[in-house]
Amino acid sequence: MALLTDPAPGAESVLEARAVTKLYGGLRAVADVSFTVRPGEILGIAGPNGAGKTTLFDTISGPAVASSGAIVLTGKSIGNAKIHERCRLGR
Numbered sequence: 001m002a003l004l005t006d007p008a009p010g011a012e013s014v015l016e017a018r019a020v021t022k023l024y025g026g027l028r029a030v031a032d033v034s035f036t037v038r039p040g041e042i043l044g045i046a047g048p049n050g051a052g053k054t055t056l057f058d059t060i061s062g063p064a065v066a067s068s069g070a071i072v073l074t075g076k077s078i079g080n081a082k083i084h085e086r087c088r089l090g091r
Contacts, residue, residue: 011038011039011040012038012039012074012075013036013037013038013072013074013075014037014038014039014041014073014074015036015037015060015071015072015073015074016034016035016036016037016070016071016072017033017034017035017056017060017069017070017071018034018069018070018071018072019032019033019034019068019069019070020032020033020034020056020059020060020066020068020069020070020071021033021066021067021068021069022052022055022056022059022064022065022066022067023067029052029055030052030055030056030059030066031052032069033052033056033069034069045057059071061083061086062081062082062083062086063083065079065080066079073086073089074089076089
């Protein structure tokens with residue numbers, strides 16, 4: 001079992017979603033989602049079927065492009081980065 005320590009106060013974020021929205025035509029699959037993950041933290045996303053969890057993951061990892069908002073990995077905006085570029089940044 002791995003034990004995680006609490007993040008240091010003021011620690012820089014590893015991953016941030018800032019007001020991320022994903023639209024498919026008139027359907028809003030993800031609406032204004034924001035969160036910050038700091039070193040040592042684990043974030044869980046829960047919701048019923050059709051709530052947008054997979055779409056949010058796809059928007060962060062690259063197969064889908066956010067309609068608005070920003071995704072930031074270790075201080076760098078990755079919203080327009082290709083999937084392979086995002087993978088290299090996450091090493």
